[in-house]
Amino acid sequence: MSGRRLVRSGTTVDQMVRAIADRIVTGYLRPGEKLDEGSLAARFDVSRTPVREALGQLSAIGLVERRPNRGAIVAVVTQEHLASMFESMAELEAICARFSAERMTGAERRSLEMEHQASARMVQLGAEEDYEYFNTEFHSRLYRGAHNTHIHDLTVATRSRLAPFRRAQFMLPGRLAKSWQEHDVIVTAIMRGDAAAAGKAARDHVSIVSEASAVFAASDPMESRLSRSARR
Amino acid sequence: MSGRRLVRSGTTVDQMVRAIADRIVTGYLRPGEKLDEGSLAARFDVSRTPVREALGQLSAIGLVERRPNRGAIVAVVTQEHLASMFESMAELEAICARFSAERMTGAERRSLEMEHQASARMVQLGAEEDYEYFNTEFHSRLYRGAHNTHIHDLTVATRSRLAPFRRAQFMLPGRLAKSWQEHDVIVTAIMRGDAAAAGKAARDHVSIVSEASAVFAASDPMESRLSRSARR
DNA sequence: CCAAAGGCAAGTGCATGCACTTTTTGCCTG
DNA sequence: CAGGCAAAAAGTGCATGCACTTGCCTTTGG
Numbered sequence: 001m002s003g004r005r006l007v008r009s010g011t012t013v014d015q016m017v018r019a020i021a022d023r024i025v026t027g028y029l030r031p032g033e034k035l036d037e038g039s040l041a042a043r044f045d046v047s048r049t050p051v052r053e054a055l056g057q058l059s060a061i062g063l064v065e066r067r068p069n070r071g072a073i074v075a076v077v078t079q080e081h082l083a084s085m086f087e088s089m090a091e092l093e094a095i096c097a098r099f100s101a102e103r104m105t106g107a108e109r110r111s112l113e114m115e116h117q118a119s120a121r122m123v124q125l126g127a128e129e130d131y132e133y134f135n136t137e138f139h140s141r142l143y144r145g146a147h148n149t150h151i152h153d154l155t156v157a158t159r160s161r162l163a164p165f166r167r168a169q170f171m172l173p174g175r176l177a178k179s180w181q182e183h184d185v186i187v188t189a190i191m192r193g194d195a196a197a198a199g200k201a202a203r204d205h206v207s208i209v210s211e212a213s214a215v216f217a218a219s220d221p222m223e224s225r226l227s228r229s230a231r232r
Numbered sequence: 233m234s235g236r237r238l239v240r241s242g243t244t245v246d247q248m249v250r251a252i253a254d255r256i257v258t259g260y261l262r263p264g265e266k267l268d269e270g271s272l273a274a275r276f277d278v279s280r281t282p283v284r285e286a287l288g289q290l291s292a293i294g295l296v297e298r299r300p301n302r303g304a305i306v307a308v309v310t311q312e313h314l315a316s317m318f319e320s321m322a323e324l325e326a327i328c329a330r331f332s333a334e335r336m337t338g339a340e341r342r343s344l345e346m347e348h349q350a351s352a353r354m355v356q357l358g359a360e361e362d363y364e365y366f367n368t369e370f371h372s373r374l375y376r377g378a379h380n381t382h383i384h385d386l387t388v389a390t391r392s393r394l395a396p397f398r399r400a401q402f403m404l405p406g407r408l409a410k411s412w413q414e415h416d417v418i419v420t421a422i423m424r425g426d427a428a429a430a431g432k433a434a435r436d437h438v439s440i441v442s443e444a445s446a447v448f449a450a451s452d453p454m455e456s457r458l459s460r461s462a463r464r
Numbered sequence: 465c466c467a468a469a470g471g472c473a474a475g476t477g478c479a480t481g482c483a484c485t486t487t488t489t490g491c492c493t494g
Numbered sequence: 495c496a497g498g499c500a501a502a503a504a505g506t507g508c509a510t511g512c513a514c515t516t517g518c519c520t521t522t523g524g
Contacts, residue, residue, distance in 0.1 A: 011300050011477070013288065038505070047479045049281075052507085053288045056245065060289035062385075068243050069485050069506055081381055088382040095323050149313055150320040153294075154386055243507070270475070279509045284477085301476055301515050 012046050016054035019044065024063050024074050027164040035064060035072040062161065077165075085162055086210035090203045092155040093142065097186055097202035100145035101195040109191060112141050116187050123180045131176055138183055142202070145190075162213075169212045182208065244278050248286035251276065256295050256306050259396040267296060267304040294393065309397075317394055318442035322435045324387040325374065329418055329434035332377035333427040341423060344373050348419050355412045363408055370415055374434070377422075394445075401444045414440065 010018075020040070023029040035055060041048045055072045058064035065075045077085075104112070119134035139159070143152045169175055182205040189198035242250075252272070255261040267287060273280045287304045290296040298304045309317075336344070351366035371391070375384045401407055414437040421430035 013477080014300075017292075036505075048506090049478055049480090053285050053478095056285045056289050057292035060249075060292045068246075071486095071505070084380040084382040087380055088386065091327050091383070148316040148319055150316040150390065151323070154320065154390075158382065158386075245507080268475075280476090281508055281510090285508095302517090303475070 012050040013053045013057075016040075016044060016046065016050050017057050020054055020058060021063055021160075024058075025160050025163045027167060029074050031074050031076045031164075033074045035074065037071075061157065077161075082165060083210075085158060086165075086206065086213070089155075089158050089162055090206035090210065092151065092158060093139070093206050094199040094203040095151055096142045096146040096155060097190065098146075098195040098199035099148060099151070100142050101190045101193050101198040103147045104145040104190065108141070108145050112138075112145065113187055113191060115141070116183055119183075120180060123176050126176065128171075128176065131179075135179065135183075142186070165213045166209060169209055172212055175212060178208070179205075244282040245285045245289075248272075248276060248278065248282050249289050252286055252290060253295055253392075256290075257392050257395045259399060261306050263306050263308045263396075265306045267306065269303075293389065309393075314394075314397060315442075317390060318397075318438065318445070321387075321390050321394055322438035322442065324383065324390060325371070325438050326431040326435040327383055328374045328378040328387055329422065330378075330427040330431035331380060331383070332374050333422045333425050333430040335379045336377040336422065340373070340377050344370070344377070345419055345423060347373070348415055351415075352412060355408050358408065360403075360408065363411075367411065367415075374418070397445045398441060401441055404444055407444060410440070411437075 020029070020035070029035070037048045037051050037055070040051045044051070055064055055066065059066040059072065063075055064072050066072045100108075100112075115134060115137060119131060119138070122131040122134060140156075143155045146152060182201065185201040186198055186205065189195075189201055252261070252267070261267070269280045269283050269287070272283045276283070287296055287298065291298040291304065295307055296304050297307045332340075332344075347366060347369060351363060351370070354363035354366060372388075375387045378384060414433065417433040418430055418437060421427075421433055
């Protein structure tokens, strides 16, 4: 085999799945964009077989859309579907928060609170990039804290599909501080074991993110251009 | 059934996905069972390529487990994971019921109620097979009634993964009538638009099924034998 | 008699080839 | 010059082949 490419672990197929999924989730590949097996194979210096398998798996989880004999495209997300995913996300996070309030261990509660307090500094500094890290970590803690693997998996999967649409939310002025305050409400509720309040706070938090993203998506000319050009 | 390829639509890979998923979901293929590419290919009279792709997709959605270079097996579900799936199911159905109470159209409400009343007859007759059809239909209506495609998809996917474990629940004496009564509480709540009550009723309903199935799973010697033999 | 080594069979992982389908191109016709 | 049509090009879908990995079983040295 020729010079080993990206040294990352797993089979070639796994690498392809990760590579393509990554490009979709980060928005580098835009919804509706054509995914040509040959080009991808050439691009990553593998044969078409692993690319095909990767595309199949990605279409199985909904990241890619496959039209038989007509190739694959990055899944196009309609406004309706996007709304339904955000709404689901709000409900899923609400469940995680409720369960976290009831089930987190002492250690989990402590580190949730500590990280949350640490992130306050990022807000003061207006450090969007760094806050994003804490934000992601915060939500991950919530999902793990629910102590339910299946909910965890569903939530993580849904979150990753929403990633391209959440991306720019922190560019809205004042969003950073508001986000922290919303987190604060969730943390407080969890710390005192108030499941209902934690659930409601988490749901509200996501709803606000959803609205912010919707505004962004609607005002993004690129978005509409691409989904228009994705017509059959 | 012979190895005859199903005449149904789609590519060979799609047919393989459906065929294998079907056998897993119906319990014909047991958790831990080895899925040999060559044998499956021969069994369905195709080459290994579509079988491989199908297994890849099934592993992407969690129905099969793949160990690199060591073949695929039907996903082994631990008691913990099973519990987490049932719990998720309860929450997902609760969401669907809540949303249904708020959002179902008049037509949807009417047909939900009518079908539900029709199924009462199956209970009187003790017709388990027929009731199962109405039962499935009832839950599907709930998922659709939520008017949220993503929640719908998550719920359907979770439900199908639980199918093998729900299968025998109606064999428990009296379960049929109890199930109908639980449905009745849900329907009543939905009809009067009481989202909270509908959600609670749906959650309780699944919880009861969960317990019934847990009892069954625990008492099934086949189950433990297979999961034991599935060790690496 | 046991443990390590080595070889063999089975099976997976990827590349390649070819048939078939869709899309594009270029030419003709009205 | 638009519309239509056929041939070529591009691209997908599946089969096949071969290299490599794994598990097992035999062999061999202690």
